Amino acid sequence: MQFSLKRDGWSRGWLVALVGYAVQNALFPSMVMATHEADHRFTVEGYVCGSDGKGVIDTEVLVKDTKISYGQVVKTNGDGYYKAAFHLHNDNLGDPLLVEAKGEQQTHKIQFDPKDLEAERKLKVNFGAGCDTSAPPAWLWWGVGVVSAAAGGFVGMKVVRSQRKYERAKGKSQEKRKT
Numbered sequence: 001m002q003f004s005l006k007r008d009g010w011s012r013g014w015l016v017a018l019v020g021y022a023v024q025n026a027l028f029p030s031m032v033m034a035t036h037e038a039d040h041r042f043t044v045e046g047y048v049c050g051s052d053g054k055g056v057i058d059t060e061v062l063v064k065d066t067k068i069s070y071g072q073v074v075k076t077n078g079d080g081y082y083k084a085a086f087h088l089h090n091d092n093l094g095d096p097l098l099v100e101a102k103g104e105q106q107t108h109k110i111q112f113d114p115k116d117l118e119a120e121r122k123l124k125v126n127f128g129a130g131c132d133t134s135a136p137p138a139w140l141w142w143g144v145g146v147v148s149a150a151a152g153g154f155v156g157m158k159v160v161r162s163q164r165k166y167e168r169a170k171g172k173s174q175e176k177r178k179t
Contacts, residue, residue, distance in 0.1 A: 042092070042110060042121045045083040048076050048101045049128030055080015056128070059101055065110065067095040076101075080128075088121075090114040101127045 044063045048056045056076060063084040064071025076082045082101075088110065095110045104127055112121040 040087050040089060042086045042088040042112070042123075043083060044086070044097070044099060044123050044125060045081070046099075046125040046127070047080045048082065049080055049126070051129065053129065056102070061127075062098070062100040064098045065092065065095050066098050068092070071098070097123070099125045 048059045048061060050056050055078070057078055057080065059076045059080070059082075060073050061076065061082045061084070062071060062073050063086075065086065065088070070086070072084050072086075074082045074084045088095075092110055093112065093114055097108045097110050099106045099108065106125055106127075108123060108125065111123070113119070
């Protein structure tokens, strides 16, 4: 199978856009996206840190709503960060929530404003002393992603336009030679 770029410029533009998208995803991995509305999503997140204050990698964290016996086990990433998302309803307000990591248990109550259907419902639970929780905000990652996509599109369009201009100039020079 042989791969070639067409002279019409469109293939090159799509290739530039595809490469830009791949670079964006390599540099800025996608955020976890929930599949349900904000008023039914409840997120528990935090850090698991060792005695040195650094995040503990690949540690299992159990997060469980003990009233409905629903829970999940998630693992920490390279910074000791974990995130568990639940599909909860207003009826779950006040339910006891168990969070366990490294044999340590913490009990919290699910708290949120049931009238607020837009704000993110979440709880931060850290384990260990001196956890570094200076992670950049999500809007920063989204903003960088949008700017990267726009720059990739701009560069792709410039490539397409320059290719068209080149083709037109080439065609005009060939017409002059014929006459």
